[in-house]
Amino acid sequence: MSFILVLLLMVPAAARAGDLGGGSSGVPGTWYVGADPSWIDPAKSPIVFVHGYNNSASVWWEGNDMYETALANGYQTAFIDLYADRDMWENGALLAQKLKVIYDYFGQKKLVVVGYSKGGVDAQTALVHYGAYPYVSNVITLSSPHHGTQLSDLAHSSTAWWLAALLGNNNDATRSLQTGNMAYFRSITDPHANAKLNRYYTLGGTKWGSFGSATYWGGLYLSSYGSNDGVVTVASSRVPGGIIVREGAWNHTMIREGSYTFSVFKPYTMAAQPAVTAANASMESESSGPGPDTNQIVRGGKGDKGIKDSFVIEDGAEGFKLAFLSDQRLPSLKLKGPDGKEYNVAGIEKDTSDFFKGAWVHQFEIDQPDAGKWTVSGPAAAYLYTVGIESPLGAEIGMGPKSKSLKATYKTNWIQYHMDGKKKLKEAGKGSKAGIVADGDFTEEGVYNLTTEVKGFDAKGKPFERTIIESVYVDGFGKVHR
Structure with missing residues (x-):
């Protein structure tokens, strides 16, 4: 009896009907049951809702009508707390265990899993790699x-890693969502036999x-990578082998809210599945997105005595938008053009999204900018800023060294993330041609994050600048995934 009591204490209990008025415990593995509808x-199918990065189970009922919408539509529901800052492997293993328990709780009725943001990746990991597929019929990812x-x-x-770390957002979860790492994840997930044992809707x-x-x-x-909701591109929201339900005018918060999307995915929670339209089938085959950004300039640093940084806008640019992120609110931040004219911040908001949550975002918008050096200045602070440029030059820069009309130099720094989580900074040069990293430069297993500074002159001899950031994963066989 003592042994059984210890086991019961080790397994978090489900919160019963009526217990969803407050926040969740946040303890990984704890799950909660919504009230039963008047008629089952x-x-x-019972719906299990899986939260995303930096969330907990209560994201579905606090400031969100998803739970009450599902209940009003006659659904039994369950919600689970996973690790808010761990990768898909730890969360997938934990979720797989709990899906079996929830499946038994509902009388071994097949479950529908609704995964928000990273929760959808965690869910597929649980089903494919940890064998939870028998307990689930459909997976819907938001x-x-x-x-x-x-x-x-x-x-x-x-x-930018140091600013994300300062804000507490550099962890296993965010590292796992680098595009190179996810390219590797797709390479071992899509061909897996278990990947075809559940239906996926996105x-x-x-x-x-x-x-x-x-x-x-x-x-x-x-935006340089395609349509997006402020955190994830539309192309990335599509799971290979899955069916696109809809891609609509939702931002990354709206898409998890019941009043916006429950009616959209509701048909895929039923035993009888609706037919897939030809449009959805054709969209599924589209590319997962374009290559590295060629319309951005990215800078960062720590201004101990004050901020003064500059960048070049090329001739012919139609406009640019600057987002300046800092650990402090800086209303006195200034932007000065080549003609000496100063511009004030047009908007200041605190970032509530995933990767720089807690940063203060200061934004400028400039139409028909003068070509030349622009300078941003302000009081002492740690900062990162991105400049999105509207310019026809972007496509030409994207060709890289193959472009015949541009003269450019490339300087690449990279961070190598080892399998044990440690990282080290390197600079391209040795073994690299013209500062561009080749696949052969990656000699160890792990994730490599590359930042390439591009500086050059266009066909008229006018200067331009760009920053290209990408990641790749090198597996144990030396194969590069990007």
Whole structure:
């Protein structure tokens, strides 16, 4: 009896009906059961909701009507706390154990799993790699980064990792969502026999808020990689082998809210599945997104005595938007153009998204800018800023050394993340041609995050600058995944 009591104390109990009024405990492995509907329809599967990075189970019912919407529609529900800052492997293993328990609790009725953001990746890991597929019929993912997110690449770059770390957002979860690591994950997940044993349905968002909003700058940064919701691109929200339900005007927060999306994915929670339209089937085959960004300049540093940093805007640029992130609110921040004219901050918001949560975001928007050197200045602070440039030159820069009309130099720094989580900074040069890293330069297993500074002159001899940030994963056989 003593042994049984110890086991019961080790296993978090489910919170019963009516216990969802407050926040969740946040203890990984704890799960919660919503109230039963007045009539339990056998055609409706119980729904298990899985939160994303930096969330807990209560994200579904605090400031969100997803739980009450599901209940009003006659569904039994369960919600689970996973690790808020761990990778898909730890969360997947834990979720797989709990899905079996929840499946038994509901009388061994097949479950539908709804995964928000990283929760969708955790869910697929649980089913495919940890064998939880028998307990689940369908998986619905809401803007899940199935191919990673370039914001994670940015957060772990040599330019920005220290600011993300200062804000507490450099951890196993964010490291795992680098696009190179997720390319490797896809390579071992998509061909797995278990990947075809459940049906996957995806929703993606295309809205990232108005200028000055907290998610705007993330959407701006990701815009060079395609449509996005401020955190994840539409292309990344598509899981190989899955069916696209809808890609609509939701930002990364809206897409998890019941009043916005429950009615959209509701048909895929039923025993009888609706037919897949030809449009959805054709969209599934689209590319997972373009290559490295060619319309961005990224800078970062720590101004101990004050901030003074500069960048070049090329001739012919139609406009640019600057997002300046800092650990402090800086209302006195200034932007000065080549003609000496000063511009004040147009909007200041605190970042509430995943990778730089807690940073103050200061935004500038400049139309028809003068070509030349622009300078941003302010009081002492740690900072990172991105400049999104509207310019026809971006496509030409994207060709890299193959471009015949541009003259450019490349300097690449990279951070190598070892399997034990340690990192070391390197600079391209030895064994690299013209500062560009080749696949042969990666000699050890792990994730490599590359930051390439591009400086050069266009066909008219006018200067330009760009920053390209990407990540790759090198597996144990030396194969590079990107």
